[in-house]
Amino acid sequence: xxxxxKAVECARKAFLTxxxxxxxxxxxxxxxLQRFLLEREKEIAEAIKKDLNKVERQTDRHSVSERGVxxxxxxSMCINIFVFVFAAYxxxxxxxxxxxxxxxxxxxxxxxxxxxxxxxxTQLYETLGLEGEIVLAVKKLAEWVAPRPVEKNLLTISxxxxxxxxxxxxxxxxxxxxxxxxxxxxxxxxAIAAGNAxxxxxxxxxxxxxxVMEDLLPAYIDKELYPVVTGGVSxxxxxxxxxxxxxxxxxxxxxxxxxxEAAAKHLTPITLELGGKSPxxxxxxxxxxxxxxxxxxxxxxxxxxxxxxxxxxxxEPSIQDRVLEEIKKSIKAFYTEDPKTxxxxxxxxxxxxxKRIMAMTEDSTIAIGGDSDESTCxxxxxxxxxxxxxxxxxxxxxxxxxxxxxxxSGVDEAINFINKGEKPLALYIFSPDDKVTTHTxxxxxxxxxxxxxxxxxxxxxxxxFFFIKMCHSLSLLxxxxxxxxxxxxxxxxxxxxSLSLVPSLSLGDKESDSRDLQWRSVG
Numbered sequence: 299x300x301x302x303x304k305a306v307e308c309a310r311k312a313f314l315t316x317x318x319x320x321x322x323x324x325x326x327x328x329x330x331l332q333r334f335l336l337e338r339e340k341e342i343a344e345a346i347k348k349d350l351n352k353v354e355r356q357t358d359r360h361s362v363s364e365r366g367v368x369x370x371x372x373x374s375m376c377i378n379i380f381v382f383v384f385a386a387y388x389x390x391x392x393x394x395x396x397x398x399x400x401x402x403x404x405x406x407x408x409x410x411x412x413x414x415x416x417x418x419x420t421q422l423y424e425t426l427g428l429e430g431e432i433v434l435a436v437k438k439l440a441e442w443v444a445p446r447p448v449e450k451n452l453l454t455i456s457x458x459x460x461x462x463x464x465x466x467x468x469x470x471x472x473x474x475x476x477x478x479x480x481x482x483x484x485x486x487x488x489a490i491a492a493g494n495a496x497x498x499x500x501x502x503x504x505x506x507x508x509x510v511m512e513d514l515l516p517a518y519i520d521k522e523l524y525p526v527v528t529g530g531v532s533x534x535x536x537x538x539x540x541x542x543x544x545x546x547x548x549x550x551x552x553x554x555x556x557x558x559e560a561a562a563k564h565l566t567p568i569t570l571e572l573g574g575k576s577p578x579x580x581x582x583x584x585x586x587x588x589x590x591x592x593x594x595x596x597x598x599x600x601x602x603x604x605x606x607x608x609x610x611x612x613x614e615p616s617i618q619d620r621v622l623e624e625i626k627k628s629i630k631a632f633y634t635e636d637p638k639t640x641x642x643x644x645x646x647x648x649x650x651x652x653k654r655i656m657a658m659t660e661d662s663t664i665a666i667g668g669d670s671d672e673s674t675c676x677x678x679x680x681x682x683x684x685x686x687x688x689x690x691x692x693x694x695x696x697x698x699x700x701x702x703x704x705x706x707s708g709v710d711e712a713i714n715f716i717n718k719g720e721k722p723l724a725l726y727i728f729s730p731d732d733k734v735t736t737h738t739x740x741x742x743x744x745x746x747x748x749x750x751x752x753x754x755x756x757x758x759x760x761x762x763f764f765f766i767k768m769c770h771s772l773s774l775l776x777x778x779x780x781x782x783x784x785x786x787x788x789x790x791x792x793x794x795x796s797l798s799l800v801p802s803l804s805l806g807d808k809e810s811d812s813r814d815l816q817w818r819s820v821g
């Protein structure tokens with residue numbers, strides 16, 4: 299039996315003991331996970347530094363000072379509006395969360411210098427966001443696991459009918475490398491909260507982070523219920539050959555197809571968090587300097603290796619030169635004259651991705667940046683112009699520090715251009731006109747839309763999302779009156795409700811003085 303098979307079998311046996319289901323056990327494991335994040339900050343920061351060249355203050359909570367306060371305020375504000383946004387998500391399957399913070403200094407603080415200069419957002423994703431989700435899960439777990447009454451109909455009018463969330467069983471979590479802690483631990487929080495066992499497979503690309511997870515995480519949470527399996531492609535393939543009750547994968551679409559194909563053999567439900575292209579439309583009437591500063595921060599944080607980073611800019615020809623000028627100023631303000639020596643600017647994860655990204659610059663004119671160093675996987679913040687629509691950079695997800703800029707005649711042409719391609723993963727609109735924003739969101743089908751800001755919905759779509767994904771809804775009917783039986787129970791046996799149901803009094807045993815109310819179907 300392989301190491302992967304043993305891990306899955308161990309998790310299955312542990313789940314069948316039932317110890318993952320009690321509310322007290324879930325809360326205890328979540329608090330232990332939070333303690334792990336607090337006590338092992340140094341090891342986490344060192345691993346991320348080695349894997350992605352993220353400086354320690356980008357992941358360490360204590361170095362944030364006043365920036366961290368602003369981050370926490372923004373997160374708290376976003377969580378307060380979570381209920382509304384999540385309701386829209388579960389009802390429509392497509393979440394269009396258009397949050398227009400045109401004048402809110404609170405929401406701007408996280409995205410505007412001095413808070414941007416040291417990529418405070420990176421720290422939010424890797425540390426504070428995880429702690430916040432654990433705190434929220436612990437606080438709301440009793441509410442999430444409670445039975446939910448449902449509307450009754452003619453068949454169930456005399457019964458107690460409700461939906462009870464139940465654990466799925468053993469789930470597989472396959473993490474990604476760009477934010478190795480956030481995209482791996484977030485689903486684990488949901489799995490624990492839902493009462494599941496979970497096999498955790500961190501990305502093999504982040505070797506040092508995977509090692510920290512494998513060595514240290516089992517000392518804090520139940521190592522039988524939540525084993526960590528490291529390794530590369532062959533180990534992941536072996537895991538996918540096993541039967542799971544749910545698979546959660548974060549990564550690119552090509553691997554996502556393979557995960558879906560493997561899961562289909564067992565009819566295993568899956569959740570795929572994949573990449574894509576995220577267009578950004580800049581209206582000529584907006585505050586161009588502010589728009590460009592925010593786009594610059596969102597694009598080049600983590601060296602462009604963020605799934606919802608702006609992928610390309612659409613603007614009118616009359617403002618293209620000014621947009622380029624403002625982006626150049628912002629790059630200098632955030633990463634100095636020489637981003638290569640700036641401690642706040644990251645590196646590409648490995649040479650394979652370095653070569654892939656550099657190949658995308660061949661068919662375009664480099665307007666800003668363009669410097670690179672293959673030996674250190676460094677690519678400068680780069681803006682491309684004169685970009686051909688059929689070029690490689692416009693056909694694939696970039697996932698790097700390249701920002702193409704294309705010109706359109708106006709918002710309608712921008713909408714048509716976007717709709718000709720794949721559905722955007724995220725959509726960014728910078729316009730002072732609410733009608734332009736509404737018109738754009740209405741005519742572009744996308745996963746998430748945002749006006750005037752970037753990444754806020756990264757904190758909106760949290761909380762019970764992972765909990766709901768990691769459990770199923772058990773429908774329960776409890777008859778209040780067994781004699782006479784409920785209509786729902788009678789309908790299960792022939793003759794069916796096509797015949798009229800009427801009560802009939804019949805005497806019991808002659809030796810008995812009692813009368814039993816019996817029901818029978820008559821023609």
